[in-house]
Amino acid sequence: MTSNSEADKSVIQLAHGGGGRMMNRLIQDVFAEAFRHPDYDNANDAALLPWQTPDMVMTTDSFVVNPLFFPGGDIGTLAVNGTVNDLAMRAARPRYLSVGFIIEEGCPVETVRRVAQSMRAAADTADVVVVTGDTKVVERGHGHGLYVNTAGVGCIEHDLRVGPRHVRPGDAIVLSGDIGRHGIAVLASREELALETPIKSDCAPLAADVLALVRAGLELHCLRDLTRGGLASGLVELSEASGLAFVLQEEAIAVDGVVAAACEVLGLSPLYVANEGRFVVFLPADQAGRAIELLAQRNPGVQPSIIGEVVDRREAVVIARSALGMERVIDMLSGEQLPRIC
């Protein structure tokens, strides 16, 4: 006889796609195991191709968001910006995208057209070109309307190399804006929640923001967009990869009032809700002010802030300190609060 929990471990669960512990374990046990290669650092969202000058970076993401259209975007804008942002998080300039559609039989052609058109608009905004594509059709009941994959290639046109191993004690952690909008926008749309004010996804391309920081001469140490698993999972991953402790000031993390209220009602913590246009940057504390100034100039209405600092506690841990000085440890969730968010 097999107990339930044993059976569960041997099959894929929704939580395996959620950006938390279970997904990390699947990637380590199955994919890293199969694809490990001594010359390539393929544990990142985007891989460095040490090949030509300038250095190239390659990345991919599939998108299975439900519903396909939501306030502030659709699966197409998500598919372009998601991949553009993975390149941006290596401080690369995104150049080329490929797109693969898996369409369910019965999907309206008009839906496919709308998605393709919004991909083109998003690509133009992000200054990338969709150069090649592929279409597959699966029988009714074997898809969910439309899945989209994008892969992207970018180039690093400067000497800065960013990543978790460049994080240093004393670094400031700057968050580019308020969190939780994308997840709540998709969820509200899916569940037809009536929010006080409709929340729009924060879905946006981040490369121009990052490259503006680079051009300003700031010594960026590490960048991370806050998608599946939200701010908390992203920071826990970076803390573990760098071996350092991050101490956050909870009150410095901005959450829109409507997003906070929706999270409250739904029993979610905004720290774990997905974003598609927010990132954290680690850099020397004395440069944080300049970074905030530049980001705020570029994105009127979005308030970046210093949310914490890196400390050497001989332990890889993320700690949130409340306004009253209480500390609690932030961990990754096992799975995700919200499946099919991207």
Place this chain on the structure above:
Amino acid sequence: MTSNSEADKSVIQLAHGGGGRMMNRLIQDVFAEAFRHPDYDNANDAALLPWQTPDMVMTTDSFVVNPLFFPGGDIGTLAVNGTVNDLAMRAARPRYLSVGFIIEEGCPVETVRRVAQSMRAAADTADVVVVTGDTKVVERGHGHGLYVNTAGVGCIEHDLRVGPRHVRPGDAIVLSGDIGRHGIAVLASREELALETPIKSDCAPLAADVLALVRAGLELHCLRDLTRGGLASGLVELSEASGLAFVLQEEAIAVDGVVAAACEVLGLSPLYVANEGRFVVFLPADQAGRAIELLAQRNPGVQPSIIGEVVDRREAVVIARSALGMERVIDMLSGEQLPRIC
């Protein structure tokens, strides 16, 4: 009131993914329309990125084959070789792959592991590196076990540029081996057909073969792998793109006896059945013998042959001539005979 046929045109049908007329129309009307760009020739399976030296090529394919495992391969070998071959058909050396998994909840982890491992083995054989990846999970009933996307980047390390516009009257058309194995292997496996002798898919990486022809100094004009839609659809597409007529000698097109018998029983023409390790090459007629010699040396047991020639009939048409001299026009099918073959 809307008639059935009108309603059908507005929704995606399986035939839209079949490699025939309907897929071509969807690509033209929806995707080419949305993604057209003056500087990029993105109508090919793989796009030239006129960026660095050597020139780079980028491509993508999603794989939805059913069943996941079949004689001679699985969705993983297919996903690696399919993308490697799209790069090879631009005479590029495949270098880097990305991989995106869309996994259905409930899929055994062991299945994912087997697929990842066979991707690694196929990548090693084809001398490419899987540098980055992504995993999404969809609810039970919204996938079919596992879909895999790969994107690939390669480089062109010589001055040869191949494509339909380089095809010339007088060119010989060389076919690299017998046709129909992949489609019949998958179909037999799916339908549990009892064949006399089990047919294995021809799934194989083609880049080393193509690069051997290039190294031998042959003036390749055009290359094409014969996947969805088979030999017939591939040739019709090239004929239309080049504006030239192709005249084929039917008896020169090799079909294994068991494949031919299976096609007979199933009412299929082997000309339209998918291959995953066969291609045609267009080159000056006086170089065809050398190409055949090289291909035969490299692939013992596989018999390449000259199957026809390019003629200028002021009409883009593919004609098959029987042993008795009877001529018939070969057209693309509307959809595909066999859905979910790759």
